[in-house]
Amino acid sequence: MAIRIFVTGGTFDKEYNELKGTLFFKDTHLPEMLRLGRSRVNVHVETLMMIDSLEMKEEHRKLIADYCIRSEEDKIIITHGTDTMTDTAKKLAELVSDKTIVLTGAMIPYKFGSSDGLFNLGSALAFVQTLHKGVYVAMNGRYFNWDNVRKNKITGEFEEIN
Amino acid sequence: MAIRIFVTGGTFDKEYNELKGTLFFKDTHLPEMLRLGRSRVNVHVETLMMIDSLEMKEEHRKLIADYCIRSEEDKIIITHGTDTMTDTAKKLAELVSDKTIVLTGAMIPYKFGSSDGLFNLGSALAFVQTLHKGVYVAMNGRYFNWDNVRKNKITGEFEEIN
């Protein structure tokens, strides 16, 4: 059972530029994280873009949907910034069918020691292997259907709308 | 949906005694790990024992089974040393029915920086929420049925027997 992982950026992969004192994107840490987790799941990691999810526009979401549609694997994980993760989930539910798609991300960059990224990646990998076809958000150890999830801006946690 | 987590020790929870230069058990790190993962899953953590799984005997396994049987929650995670994890899984499959039980552990102690523990905990939490009733081992990002899994002593990874 092969799984496709599409990387789109987000807090997950942010790094600290020590010369400028700012946060930026370089390469994804997904392969390193999978090694750390001693993952033996058959995955193919592909970077589609490396952007903050607040900068994600309609065209980016369509591109992600295109890659999902054309993916040979019907189990797909998408790493994504948390701010607009549910918007992308909605777009994917509209455009992609017959696949299990799990979006996940992190509140703290993986490189910053106290990140939730490794925990979230572990849960996303498990959910994508076990959930039925559909589009889901996997955060805070839970999974949510694309049409019943929002990010609580105060707590930073994901929750059901109803 | 409440989940019960039984702690039994194992590499997961080992710490370094800086006065003696040896590894030992103190308290479980499960609550700290759940906080780090920003878990919002409803879990109850209970420590049953704190031992190396090589020291685990028939009586320990029966005690774990007892707690599983009496647990009000029908979704149970057991943190366990990896060396005899499959033995305990077999015993639980024999004695406990009608529950989803997921055993997980770590190859490197959580406190040692490069641990796989957080990844495994994330995947175990996801698997226990989605798998049917039965007894499973969750390691290396995968899940295994209790009767088709072994630890490869050379690679340290879990694999199917058949």
Next chain:
Amino acid sequence: MAIRIFVTGGTFDKEYNELKGTLFFKDTHLPEMLRLGRSRVNVHVETLMMIDSLEMKEEHRKLIADYCIRSEEDKIIITHGTDTMTDTAKKLAELVSDKTIVLTGAMIPYKFGSSDGLFNLGSALAFVQTLHKGVYVAMNGRYFNWDNVRKNKITGEFEEIN
């Protein structure tokens, strides 16, 4: 032999705001770092300000100098952003006499796992105990006199001017 540590902010103490995705200052990590280093040096930590050194103005430098002058301890460490650390060193050399003052900082925030902060703090503490009266910058494992040091903007390292 008591040592005074004045905290002024800088990369050293930056943290990641997980709700906003930006870097910010909260409390200093100096006490935590001294604990981690198992320091048994008699130190008094005092926070004077918590700012990026690019925002440091004449009035801030005068305030730091005032505190140095009034300090009962004649051995003083100042944690400081690296961008204008040499400017503050120059001002202190002008205004403060008869004390050993060591400025140090970090290229990566202490909270971000791969920080040079703990190494720099260890060296600054050692330098302040052993160097003659004067004003110094302690970075990259070395110490520099205040009038013969600059930060190389390309490499991010401190070096002699001559």
Next chain:
Amino acid sequence: MAIRIFVTGGTFDKEYNELKGTLFFKDTHLPEMLRLGRSRVNVHVETLMMIDSLEMKEEHRKLIADYCIRSEEDKIIITHGTDTMTDTAKKLAELVSDKTIVLTGAMIPYKFGSSDGLFNLGSALAFVQTLHKGVYVAMNGRYFNWDNVRKNKITGEFEEIN
């Protein structure tokens, strides 16, 4: 000003063997630690042995002394287990003259996240650059003359005898 670093093992360099669940020595982490600290000090690192200091015998100490005597650099750091660090310091004071020798170590292995190793290395590097010729122990942010230091077995800290 070149500095020689002799590696002898000790807690500093212990690692966790994930297949056996035990602590062991592989390669020294000194070069990695110097990189992390962004050290620009001119150092030559040489591994003499990789042993627990409780296993260190007269012949090991003589060998270390031999290397110190033959070292072209007159500033030398020795990484060493803490349990018998003061014994080696005494032997070196007896056999080596006209050099500044600083012994340091760690209470927690560098690879275990919460190590004091980086802090100690930073202070040892600073002390060796600034102290007069003699043999010293650098631990807990302080330096001690070889003939007035002991490890307190209860607290794990170094302290003056008198």
